[in-house]
Amino acid sequence: MIHYQLKCCDEHSFDGWFRDSAAYEKQSASGDIECPYCGKTEITKAPMAPSIGKAADDADTLTTEASTTEVSTTEARAQKVAQQILEAATKAREYVEENFENVGDDFADEARAMHNGEREEGGIYGNATDAEEKELEEDGVDFVRIPANGGKNN
């Protein structure tokens, strides 16, 4: 199908759908196209690009979506980034809780024992005070802080 914006000799404009451009030419020449407003058959094509079939409709939709994205505010983008970071942090914490042993408040002792070879190597997690973290760092014990529920550091 092919779509034309049509116009009669009285400047009424209306839409016309035809099988193809040849069908339009034929109907136009034989006076088969009537203006729906005044019934005149002196019809011309208005100057616009014809849109053909479904592909053209899709293109229109894409254009609309693209301009919608452009108007999204900086604040919205910042919120999205913050959300992604939060999700990543949540995933990391969930992974640790599923795969690591919770040693609770003994974390500093357990981490040091592992570091010194007094404990079997393995993933542990738990709570450490700022002072304990500082001592672990000074002893060269590897550990990672992850955000816990309620914003408490591990």
Ligand SMILES: [Zn+2]
């Ligand atoms: Zn007319």
